[in-house]
Amino acid sequence: MDPTRAIWIKDPLGILADGAERGIVVQNGRIVELVPKGGQPSISAVFFEAGDHVVLPGLINTHHHFYQTLTRALPAALDRELFPWLQALYPVWARLTPDALNLGVTVAMSELLLSGCTTTTDHHYVFPAGLEDAVGIEVAAAKRLGIRVLLTRGSMNRSQRDGGLPPDSVVQDEDTILADSARVVAKHHQRGADAMVQIALAPCSPFSVTTSLMRATADLADKLDVRLHTHLAETEDENTFCEQMHGCRPLDYLEQCGWLNARTWLAHGIFFNSEEMKRLGKARTAISHCACSNQLLASGCCPVCEMEEAGVAIGLGVDGSASNDGSNLMQEVRAAFLLQRARYGVGRISHKDALRWATKGSAACVGRPELGEIAVGKAADLALFKLDELRFSGHGDPLAALVLCGAHRADRVMVGGNWVVMDGAIPGLDVPDLIRRHSAAAHAMQVG
Ligand SMILES: [Zn+2]
Secondary structure: OOOOOOEEEEOOOEEOOOOOOOEEEEEOOEEEEEOOOOOOOOOOOEEEEOOOEEEEEOEEEOOOOHHHHHHOOOHHHOOOOHHHHHHHHHHHHOOOOHHHHHHHHHHHHHHHHHOOEEEEEEEEOOOOOOOOOHHHHHHHHHHHHOOEEEEEEEEOOOOHHHOOOOOHHHOOOHHHHHHHHHHHHHHHOOOOOOOOEEEEEEEOOOOOOOHHHHHHHHHHHHHHOOOEEEEEOOOHHHHHHHHHHHOOOHHHHHHHOOOOOOOEEEEEOOOOOHHHHHHHHHHOOEEEEOHHHHHHOOOOOOOHHHHHHOOOOEEEOOOOOOOOOOOOHHHHHHHHHHHHHHHHOOOOOOHHHHHHHHHHHHHHHOOOOOOOOOOOOOEOOEEEEEOOOHHHOOOOOHHHHHHHOOOOOOOEEEEOOEEEEEOOEOOOOOHHHHHHHHHHHHHHHHHO
16 A cells, blocks of 8 residues: 555544544545545545444553463463462463464454554563563564554563562573563664554563562663553552562552653552552553453452542553453453443443543553544554444444444554554454464463
8 A cells, every 4th residue: 555645534434533524534654634524635535435434543452461362261260369360370371382472462463453453562571491582473473463562571580489479480580681671672662653663671560570670670661761561559469468578568669669650551550549649640650451351350440530630541451361361452441431430430431431541541551642542643543343233233322332332343443554454354364274273372381
């Protein structure tokens, strides 16, 4: 497709933007014009007839562990809370191979694209012997599929030997982690508003790495000017663990390690008190809300309204596919909407809030203000949904129908001006073959 050729996404059934009733024009990977009611594009453009489509900014997934698609609904991990759940899964994850990771990543990214996701993060922190280039495998898959990514070089260096949860075979030492972090940033991290591949640094959680590594990672992220990510305040257990190990609450520890700043976004953020939320807002640290995972593991419910009132940006994350157990971001929007509406009531939470978290809020989490919004100058990252399934029949408001009737599959997805999903499929992807090979790899890992 010639990127200089302007495309008019014409007369959509619905669109998440004001003043774009007749659609939008994209060119050179950007949105160049919003066409208001009764208007016409000011430049010559071919058109894509969108009369059957509801147009959203591409959804942004702010927390995931792609490799976990290989351990979905695993019997040994069912009906467990976070810590015993992790202990059941670590030995299985220790058997991850490069081929299995490639399949797991391809499945996760494909599921995400087909659900309307145009930018995704991944938090990869399991590095058994032979899997040293996990990030390289993920970059290659992202380039094949055309999805925009912020991949994190995760880490763990506190194993059972040192009072941590993971087995010795999946952790690395501090020097190896820091050297490889610098390597993957130098090799893969792109800068600027059109970046398709970015890298962040991400110790798994403050409780699976040493204080020395937490501090050194923050220093390195500062030096390399990349973002920082970790899990925090996911369970009550964590507070107890932190009090015992460090004599303070998790956020105090994070601050002591040099992490409480605008470079950082945190997965979960359930157990912060009001004073801590104010500190997060002041520091401009963002939160990835993972509604499905939090419900499946019965971890709790992120206080999104108090967070936003304190100035904290809220994004959405599907979290790993062993605690979801899917990678469907549109379904995550619905899950977050329902969970938070049950908590706060109809007056405070609407479908538009959930869509805002998955777009503008998520863009803040990944530090990409040029994403997550349909406005002139923003990236041409779009998700188009048809309302032609039984579940939508008889609908009124098209945008509300997406969330309330349970949209789960995009018909068209555009990333940087390129169509990467057409007619509900990823061009060139043999889905039955992928399922066959991914299932075989998952089975081999699970039986050992
Ligand atoms: Zn996670």
